[in-house]
Amino acid sequence: MAAAPVGNAGTARAAASRRDVFTLGVASGDPVPDGVVLWTRLARDPRATNGGMTERAVDVDWQVADDERFSRVRASGRTRTGPQDGYAVHVEVQGLPAGGTFFYRFGALGRISRAGTTRTAPPADALAPLDIAVASCANYEHGYFTAYRHMAEERPDLVLFLGDYLYEEAAGTYRAKSGNPRSYGGPEATTVERYRHRYALHHADADLQAAHAAAPWVSVFDDHEVQDNWAGGHPETPRPDLPGRRAAAFRAWYENMPVRLPQRPRGSAIRCFRRLGWGATATLHMLDTRQYRDVQVGNDARRTDPRRTITGGAQEQWLVDGLRRSRARWDVLGQQVFFSQLDLMPGPPRGFNGDAWDGYPVERDRIVASWQQARVRNAVVLSGDIHTHYVADIRADHDDPTSAVVGTELVSSSITSEGDGSDHSPEVAGALARNPHLRYGIARRGYVTARFSADRLEAAVRVVDQVSTPGAPVRTAARFTVADREPGLRET
Missing domain, CATH: 2.60.40.380 (Purple acid phosphatase-like, N-terminal)
Known part of the structure; x- marks a missing residue:
C-alpha cells in the first residue's frame, strides 16, 4: 500500500x-x-x-x-x-x-x-473448534486494561464483548475502592461529541488496541453506553431528553464498533440483536436486553407479571425461532445481565436484582422451556454486568434445586470496573451459600475463555489481581467442562 x-x-x-x-x-x-x-x-x-x-x-x-x-x-x-x-x-x-x-x-x-x-467463520457443515474470550465492563477510570492485553496474547478466534464498553458518568463520579488511577477529565457523556470523545480515549489505549487487532469481535451494548440502568424508554433519573441521548449514544456506538450496516441506528432505535454461526459447532444468538425491556420493579408481585419482558416480544420470538431451527452442537446466548436466579440478600425474604433476568422471571422460564422443547443439543448463556465471575448450572425450575440441569451460564467479571477486587469476598461467599446452582464465584477482574468443540465445552476463569497499576499477570482461578449432551458443570 x-x-x-x-x-x-x-x-x-x-x-x-x-x-x-x-x-x-x-x-x-x-x-x-x-x-x-x-x-x-x-x-x-x-x-x-x-x-x-x-x-x-x-x-x-x-x-x-x-x-x-x-x-x-x-x-x-x-x-x-x-x-x-x-x-x-x-x-x-x-x-x-x-x-x-x-x-x-x-x-x-x-x-x-x-x-x-x-478470521472468517468455517463452512456451515464444519465441526471446527471455536475459542472465544468473553469480556464486559471496562471503566477507564477504575484501572488499566491489562486484561485486554492478556486476551490478545491468547489469540482467540472471537472476542465476545457483552456490554459497558465505556461508562458515561462525569469524571470522578464513580470511584473504585482501590482508587481511580485514570480520569476521563470531562463532563458526563450526553451528546454524540462527548460519546465520541469517550470512545476515542478507550481506543487510544494500547492494551485495548492489542485485543482488537488480535481477533474479530462480536459486540453488544448494555446500559453505560447510554446511561446507567436505562430501560427501554425509561431513563435512570427523570429526564426529558432520553430519545435524543439514545440517538447520540447509538450513533457513537455504531461508529466505534466493528459491526455491520444493519446495526446502523435510525434515530433512537438500533438493531443490536443478531445471529452468527461458527460452522456446525456453535450458533451465537446475540441479544439486546436494554432497548425493549419494561422498566425495573422491586421484589413484589409486579415482578412475576407474565406480560413483563426484558427482550421485547419480537426479539423473544426471534430467539425462540432461532433455537428451534438450530442444528449446532452448541447454542450460545451472548447477552448482558445475569440470567440465572441470584439471591444476593442474606435471610428471608429472598432478594432479587430487578435489573437482571430476575426482574423478568416468567420470560426467563419461557426461554428455558423453549430450548428444552426445541431439543437444543447444548445450551450455554454468556453474561456480564455484575463485575464478578460466576459459573452456574441452569435448572429447569430455578425454585427447585433438585430439578434437572438444562444449561450452563458463564458470567464474565469486569475488565476494570470496581477496581482490584479480591479472592475472598463476603458477598460472593454469601451468594454461593444461598444459590446452590452457583458452582463458583470470585470478585476479581478479568475475562472468561471458552473452547467449544464437537464433544465438550472447556471454560477457564481468567483473573488479573490488580488493575490499579498496569502490567499485572493473569492466572486461571478455575476450570470447568461440560460434556456434549450432558448438561452440568464439572470442575477440572
Whole structure:
C-alpha cells in the first residue's frame, strides 16, 4: 500500500497531515464464512475535538492479505469518511475463503495503520473448534486494561464483548475502592461529541488496541453506553431528553464498533440483536436486553407479571425461532445481565436484582422451556454486568434445586470496573451459600475463555489481581467442562 502524498512539507497543513491518523487502532468483527467487517477511526489527537481532524472528507485505502507482509493480497479497496461519520470507517469485506486467518490494514493521508489479524467463520457443515474470550465492563477510570492485553496474547478466534464498553458518568463520579488511577477529565457523556470523545480515549489505549487487532469481535451494548440502568424508554433519573441521548449514544456506538450496516441506528432505535454461526459447532444468538425491556420493579408481585419482558416480544420470538431451527452442537446466548436466579440478600425474604433476568422471571422460564422443547443439543448463556465471575448450572425450575440441569451460564467479571477486587469476598461467599446452582464465584477482574468443540465445552476463569497499576499477570482461578449432551458443570 503506497503512502499518499501529503503536499508541501513547508506548510503547517502538510506538517499536521503527516501526523499519525491511526492513533485509535484497527478492529474487525462479525465474521461470516466469506467475509468480515473491518474498522478504523481516524484521529490525530484522541483528546481533541473530532480527534484533531479538520478534513471535510478523507479517502481511506484498505487491504486484506494472507500474510503479515501483505505480499499476497486477497482483497483491497477504497472508502471515504469524514466528520459526518466521526471519521470512522466500516468495510464489509466479501469473497474470502471460509475458515481462514487473514491480515488487514488501512492507509490514509500519507500514513499506514498497524496490521490486524482477523478470521472468517468455517463452512456451515464444519465441526471446527471455536475459542472465544468473553469480556464486559471496562471503566477507564477504575484501572488499566491489562486484561485486554492478556486476551490478545491468547489469540482467540472471537472476542465476545457483552456490554459497558465505556461508562458515561462525569469524571470522578464513580470511584473504585482501590482508587481511580485514570480520569476521563470531562463532563458526563450526553451528546454524540462527548460519546465520541469517550470512545476515542478507550481506543487510544494500547492494551485495548492489542485485543482488537488480535481477533474479530462480536459486540453488544448494555446500559453505560447510554446511561446507567436505562430501560427501554425509561431513563435512570427523570429526564426529558432520553430519545435524543439514545440517538447520540447509538450513533457513537455504531461508529466505534466493528459491526455491520444493519446495526446502523435510525434515530433512537438500533438493531443490536443478531445471529452468527461458527460452522456446525456453535450458533451465537446475540441479544439486546436494554432497548425493549419494561422498566425495573422491586421484589413484589409486579415482578412475576407474565406480560413483563426484558427482550421485547419480537426479539423473544426471534430467539425462540432461532433455537428451534438450530442444528449446532452448541447454542450460545451472548447477552448482558445475569440470567440465572441470584439471591444476593442474606435471610428471608429472598432478594432479587430487578435489573437482571430476575426482574423478568416468567420470560426467563419461557426461554428455558423453549430450548428444552426445541431439543437444543447444548445450551450455554454468556453474561456480564455484575463485575464478578460466576459459573452456574441452569435448572429447569430455578425454585427447585433438585430439578434437572438444562444449561450452563458463564458470567464474565469486569475488565476494570470496581477496581482490584479480591479472592475472598463476603458477598460472593454469601451468594454461593444461598444459590446452590452457583458452582463458583470470585470478585476479581478479568475475562472468561471458552473452547467449544464437537464433544465438550472447556471454560477457564481468567483473573488479573490488580488493575490499579498496569502490567499485572493473569492466572486461571478455575476450570470447568461440560460434556456434549450432558448438561452440568464439572470442575477440572
